[in-house]
Amino acid sequence: MARRAAPAPANATPxxxxxxxxxxxxxxxxxxxxxxxREQITAPEKLSGNINIVTGMSVFAAGIFVARTxxxxxxxx
Numbered sequence: 001m002a003r004r005a006a007p008a009p010a011n012a013t014p015x016x017x018x019x020x021x022x023x024x025x026x027x028x029x030x031x032x033x034x035x036x037x038r039e040q041i042t043a044p045e046k047l048s049g050n051i052n053i054v055t056g057m058s059v060f061a062a063g064i065f066v067a068r069t070x071x072x073x074x075x076x077x
Contacts, residue, residue: 026038
């Protein structure tokens, strides 16, 4: 018989780019972009996940660069 996963806790949420709880703005004149950067990019609770995303994108871009630069060495002549 197949096992079922344990039910998720009531307060379980995704770790990246979630909608923040509604609260008072620090600055009422703050732009939407500034608020997004403050709440989603540089927020301490989301910083580790965002660093993982940037690391993965960097490795991907470096792989493309290496393949385009030295790819001729990978193919036998």
